[in-house]
Amino acid sequence: MRKIVFEDAHRQKHFDFFRNMDQPHFNVCIQADISDTLDAIKKEGLHFTSTLVYLVSRAANSIPCFRQRIRGEEIVEHAAVHPSFTVQTQVSEVFSFCYVDYQPAYPQFVEAVRSAIDRMQEDPSFEDEAHRDDYLFLSSLPWLRFTGLTHAMHYSPVDSVPRITWGKFYKEGTISRIPLSVQVHHALVDGRNVGEFCELFEDLAANPADWAV
Template sequence: MVSTAVDLATWPRAAQFRLFRTYAKPHYAVTARVDVTQVMARKATGLPPYRTCLYAIGAGLHAVPELCMRFRGDAVVQHQMVTLSMTVPTRTGSFGYAYVPYIADFGGFDQEAKRLIDQVANGVALQPNTGERDDLAYLSCMPWLDYTSINNALPGPDDCIPRVSWGKFVDHGGRWDMAMTLEVHHALVDGQQVGTYFAAVQTALDNLTA
């Protein structure tokens, strides 16, 4: 993993970082509706909706430097690239975790994502991250449910890896959308950055399907 240290002496959010590190519950989650009308329109031509969403989430994360930051004790680092780790149903009825590096080129990303996800679906071991890596974002799709809010199981207040969830595609008479949730640590991420993330996800989806 390639990362650089954040200079807390010049970082504008250093005071907020120190404040929210003292909280017992420093995480918050924001759910918004994301338009996937064009994704569904292109599905018939071979655009894979699930992997398209993975790519757009990766684009959103990398559009916001704070979403690529992690703290280690009292220090903060920023990763150049974060790997997307998603739950994958297996053919045996359980699930495992895939680890897909983000690639800015959609064609390259889609090919690598399909290969790595298929490996897990065909029975690769669970492969949970036990804390050895923080250059990750955790992703989970719930295509069975059009939810209104969600939060995730977290091991404790020092976990600063972002979580992204998204739900069922819903048809509103030809316009499709879905719920998407971004859960973050307030020591690193404020509401403005969350808004930038959602805007970047929507832009990525629209540009891929234009």
């Protein structure tokens, strides 16, 4: 983790402007192409949820501002940020939060995700570790082909953790698409950065042979 200091005075003004807003987050939703990944999931018997968590986590970790967090008057940048994602459980109708450490190797990451999901089935958790901000908050709405989304959250103290959600995949001609919502703190992340994230996500999804080994 390192401290970030803006050397560009205009960038600092941009940060201060959005940081002081009552609602500093913005949300973008795209219909992402996951055709090649979905084919690989079906042909290779890959685990769908683990694979989506991996793709989102890898894309987010590749972009520095997705790893940056606001702490009081300071900005820190984590070396890696880790997914805390929602899963259904066997003991309740409501979801559980499920945490795993991010790692770039797909097989090891998926094994960790599936083990974490199994643990949550009988002993669900609803709290992330206090005072940590090196999370990515991920969730899914597998029942909906949504085109927009808002999240319940506290804005004070400053919460600058990105929230990324995917929905029900569907066919559009020969293309398999999935709703993908990206919510970020505007003081840290611009639309250009969200565009970079979405492009990287789709690029990863289009090339499963590069990571599903």
